[in-house]
Amino acid sequence: MIEIKNLTKIYTASGQKIVALDKVSLTVNKGEIFGIIGLSGAGKSTLVRCINMLEKPTAGSIMVNGQEITALKKDELRAVRQKIGMIFQHFNLLSSRTVFDNIMFPLEIAKVPRKDAVRRTRELLELVGLADKADVYPAQLSGGQKQRVGIARALANNPKLLLSDEATSALDPQTTRSILQLIRDINRQFNLTVLLITHDMNVIKEVCDRVAVIDDSRIVEVGDVMSVFTAPASPTARSFVNSVLNREVPTELLHRSSAVNGQVHTRLVRVAFIGSSAGEPIISSLIRKFNVDANILYGNIDRIKDTPFGNLTLELIGQPRALQEALAYLQNRGLEIEVLNDV
Amino acid sequence: MSDGWLLGRLLVATWETIYMVATSTFFSYLFGLPLGVILVVTARGHIMENSVVNRVLGWIINATRSIPFIIFLILIIPITRLLVGTYIGTVASIVPLTLAAIPFVARLVETSLKEIDWGLIEAALSMGANSWTIITKVLLPEAKPSLLLGVAITTISLVGYSAMAGIVGGGGLGTLAYYYGYQRYENTIMWATVIVLIIIVQGVQLLGEKLAQKASKNRG
Numbered sequence: 001m002i003e004i005k006n007l008t009k010i011y012t013a014s015g016q017k018i019v020a021l022d023k024v025s026l027t028v029n030k031g032e033i034f035g036i037i038g039l040s041g042a043g044k045s046t047l048v049r050c051i052n053m054l055e056k057p058t059a060g061s062i063m064v065n066g067q068e069i070t071a072l073k074k075d076e077l078r079a080v081r082q083k084i085g086m087i088f089q090h091f092n093l094l095s096s097r098t099v100f101d102n103i104m105f106p107l108e109i110a111k112v113p114r115k116d117a118v119r120r121t122r123e124l125l126e127l128v129g130l131a132d133k134a135d136v137y138p139a140q141l142s143g144g145q146k147q148r149v150g151i152a153r154a155l156a157n158n159p160k161l162l163l164s165d166e167a168t169s170a171l172d173p174q175t176t177r178s179i180l181q182l183i184r185d186i187n188r189q190f191n192l193t194v195l196l197i198t199h200d201m202n203v204i205k206e207v208c209d210r211v212a213v214i215d216d217s218r219i220v221e222v223g224d225v226m227s228v229f230t231a232p233a234s235p236t237a238r239s240f241v242n243s244v245l246n247r248e249v250p251t252e253l254l255h256r257s258s259a260v261n262g263q264v265h266t267r268l269v270r271v272a273f274i275g276s277s278a279g280e281p282i283i284s285s286l287i288r289k290f291n292v293d294a295n296i297l298y299g300n301i302d303r304i305k306d307t308p309f310g311n312l313t314l315e316l317i318g319q320p321r322a323l324q325e326a327l328a329y330l331q332n333r334g335l336e337i338e339v340l341n342d343v
Numbered sequence: 344m345s346d347g348w349l350l351g352r353l354l355v356a357t358w359e360t361i362y363m364v365a366t367s368t369f370f371s372y373l374f375g376l377p378l379g380v381i382l383v384v385t386a387r388g389h390i391m392e393n394s395v396v397n398r399v400l401g402w403i404i405n406a407t408r409s410i411p412f413i414i415f416l417i418l419i420i421p422i423t424r425l426l427v428g429t430y431i432g433t434v435a436s437i438v439p440l441t442l443a444a445i446p447f448v449a450r451l452v453e454t455s456l457k458e459i460d461w462g463l464i465e466a467a468l469s470m471g472a473n474s475w476t477i478i479t480k481v482l483l484p485e486a487k488p489s490l491l492l493g494v495a496i497t498t499i500s501l502v503g504y505s506a507m508a509g510i511v512g513g514g515g516l517g518t519l520a521y522y523y524g525y526q527r528y529e530n531t532i533m534w535a536t537v538i539v540l541i542i543i544v545q546g547v548q549l550l551g552e553k554l555a556q557k558a559s560k561n562r563g
Binding site: 052054077078079080081082084086088090092093094095096097105106108109110137139140153157163 | 460462466467470471472473476480481485487558561
């Protein structure tokens with residue numbers, strides 16, 4: 001759906017060159033919800049704006065639906081933009097227009113005949129659950145309702161792609177969840193490809209299929225949300241994952257385990273359970289099969305999109321050989337294992 | 344001089360002032376509004392960025408605005424003559440009033456349009472809107488309350504300028520106050536014109552605020 005190659009954006013401000021994007025390459029598949037996460041200033045806002053050319057790239061190529069969009073003429077670009085919906089952090093609704101007329105605006109731009117435009121607008125109001133707010137002005141709506149109007153407006157011309165620029169960042173957690181739910185629904189219902197940017201790992205966790213981590217103008221990690229959550233490879237990804245999952249082991253615990261390090265050996269192990277394996281009684285079989293003791297230090301269960309996902313931090317105590325066998329056993333069961341205090 | 348004469352003279356002069364001010368407000372917006380729009384959209388980073396147009400226009404506007412009106416009035420007498428055949432009288436003063444107000448209006452419009460959140464323009468661009476659509480369906484409607492207040496400010500300024508034009512034979516309340524009130528020491532006439540001017544200015548301001556309020560109703 002989107003294929004970005006070596007995208008570079010350099011701003012020149014008062015003689016100084018600022019690199020906002022540095023040779024970014026990325027592929028977004030049709031029908032998926034793809035998240036880009038990064039801290040503010042990392043370049044994610046610039047990246048999403050390059051895809052509909054609100055920002056002109058300095059170099060590189062962007063293909064949307066097989067069409068190179070960096071080389072389009074003005075009128076061609078306008079036609080392409082009509083088929084790419086976009087929603088914004090601050091909604092950007094016209095205060096001079098009612099909800100109904102705001103949603104109809106892109107249809108006016110696309111010169112849809114008025115009768116069809118009115119019918120389509122009614123449809124969209126139903127879709128986002130705001131049929132009773134048609135004649136109200138944006139100022140009278142809550143943040144969540146405003147974003148629903150924004151989503152309806154973005155979908156007006158039946159786009160194949162939806163760009164979301166921090167669409168939930170100005171909303172409270174509960175409203176965020178309901179907006180994300182709506183994004184998931186429209187993604188499924190219309191097989192709509194969604195590219196969203198956020199600084200909130202919860203957003204990635206709740207709706208995204210794949211995620212790219214951007215740091216200092218570069219993509220540092222791309223992968224399935226599940227694999228990034230269970231085994232983040234880059235320090236940036238790790239700190240984002242830690243922001244929503246409590247994975248850090250208190251340092252006293254790490255010290256304690258090494259302090260008792262006499263005859264018996266201890267290992268701190270983090271085990272990630274994904275999907276069906278979350279139901280297996282692995283600890284009791286571990287203790288029965290090998291001569292080790294297990295001490296549960298921390299555990300939680302969460303959900304990444306639709307898949308249950310558990311996290312367990314264990315202290316295993318036993319002879320080195322037994323510990324090794326026990327770890328091998330866990331690995332063979334297809335569990336993600338991470339040894340925290342490597343000896 | 345009877346009271347009836349005074350009242351009649353005052354009514355005629357009031358009508359002349361209203362006529363001059365209304366007509367020149369209309370014409371100054373006819374030209375000043377597009378110029379203000381051009382100033383905004385040709386600015387750096389805006390939808391029709393054009394630094395040459397922007398700079399030249401800005402320079403002309405500043406130059407015209409720096410000439411005091413009373414001098415401007417005399418300076419453009421040839422133009423006034425060319426356009427209306429004379430440089431004395433109510434119709435003739437509409438020319439300098441309009442020409443002086445155009446750059447003023449352009450700057451007021453520019454200020455109003457610059458207040459609009461760039462996000463709204465970005466949203467319209469993302470929908471594939473062209474520049475004309477953005478100007479007519481985003482910039483102007485969104486700035487309507489502020490533009491209406493600008494019209495009130497312009498009208499009030501023109502009431503003041505029209506009195507100045509009156510001194511050089513422009514007609515209206517200015518002429519009345521100058522010839523009868525000042526040169527003939529008719530204090531009644533002086534005060535009567537002042538009171539009428541105050542009423543006009545208050546009325547215009549009130550009307551402007553009411554209209555702006557109505558336009559921004561529901562906007563929060």
